[in-house]
Amino acid sequence: MAKKRALSPIRLGVNVDHVATLRQARGTPYPDPVEAALSAAAAGAASITVHLREDRRHIQDHDVQRLLAVSPVPVNLEMAVTSEMVAIACKLKPAYACLVPERREEVTTEGGLDVAGNRDAVRAACARLSQAGIAVALFIDADPRQLKAARDCGAPHLEIHTGRYADTRGKTQAAELARIAQFARRAQRAGFEVHAGHGLNLDNVAPMARIAEIVELNIGHSIVADALAVGMPAAVARMRRAMQEARGA
Numbered sequence: 653m654a655k656k657r658a659l660s661p662i663r664l665g666v667n668v669d670h671v672a673t674l675r676q677a678r679g680t681p682y683p684d685p686v687e688a689a690l691s692a693a694a695a696g697a698a699s700i701t702v703h704l705r706e707d708r709r710h711i712q713d714h715d716v717q718r719l720l721a722v723s724p725v726p727v728n729l730e731m732a733v734t735s736e737m738v739a740i741a742c743k744l745k746p747a748y749a750c751l752v753p754e755r756r757e758e759v760t761t762e763g764g765l766d767v768a769g770n771r772d773a774v775r776a777a778c779a780r781l782s783q784a785g786i787a788v789a790l791f792i793d794a795d796p797r798q799l800k801a802a803r804d805c806g807a808p809h810l811e812i813h814t815g816r817y818a819d820t821r822g823k824t825q826a827a828e829l830a831r832i833a834q835f836a837r838r839a840q841r842a843g844f845e846v847h848a849g850h851g852l853n854l855d856n857v858a859p860m861a862r863i864a865e866i867v868e869l870n871i872g873h874s875i876v877a878d879a880l881a882v883g884m885p886a887a888v889a890r891m892r893r894a895m896q897e898a899r900g901a
């Protein structure tokens with residue numbers, strides 16, 4: 653039997669937005685997303701993601717400040733391409749910023765950033781963030797048109813939106829996986845470090861983790877949900893194990 657090739661290790665970034673969602677539902681001081689982030693980092697999360705939404709529905713400005721003060725791992729600030737968010741990021745200086753689309757009415761991020769349609773604004777935001785020493789990622793769909801536009805923007809990283817893969821099944825899901833794998837190869841060849849995320853969970857993570865060019869997966873909702881049953885350290889450990897096993901590591 654042919655032996656499976658072991659791929660390079662893959663990093664898990666943990667998004668703690670939904671710890672804050674629970675807190676904001678009642679306006680209590682608990683649960684604390686920063687405490688959850690410390691627990692995730694201690695269990696092997698390579699980075700912590702928070703999405704500071706314009707409507708502040710979950711993570712708050714003070715959470716980001718506290719997180720940056722204590723996090724032992726790099727913080728990845730997801731943000732819309734607005735002057736308010738760029739100013740906040742430049743002031744707080746997280747290690748990473750990921751530019752994402754945002755729509756007030758959405759329940760969660762519904763697709764990738766339209767870099768091709770907003771090239772000047774994205775390029776300007778990338779320039780300001782890079783000048784502040786922040787490594788920028790563009791959160792985009794696996795669409796060659798977006799890749800072409802991203803090449804003009806000066807961001808070193810791309811995060812592929814995996815929401816459609818996560819939300820579909822059968823042939824549609826297989827086609828989406830193939831599209832993402834092909835896109836990841838092209839993106840890496842174009843010089844980007846390739847990440848992926850959105851809607852990933854223990855049931856669907858393995859095929860995504862097997863894509864050699866993807867070096868980081870950012871996962872939040874399913875890990876926070878799992879943590880309710882088994883605790884954050886075990887939830888992170890389970891996800892890391894699933895990713896490393898898929899990788900053959």
Ligand SMILES: CC(=O)[C@@H](O)[C@H](O)COP(=O)(O)O
Nearest residue numbers: 669703752759760761849850
């Ligand atoms: C950009 C992305 O795919 C997710 O991280 C999403 O932005 C999480 O934000 P919500 O927790 O508000 O859905």
Ligand SMILES: NCC(=O)COP(=O)(O)O
Nearest residue numbers: 667849850851871872873
């Ligand atoms: N960028 C994706 C992310 O941070 C986590 O998304 P989700 O797992 O909460 O859907």
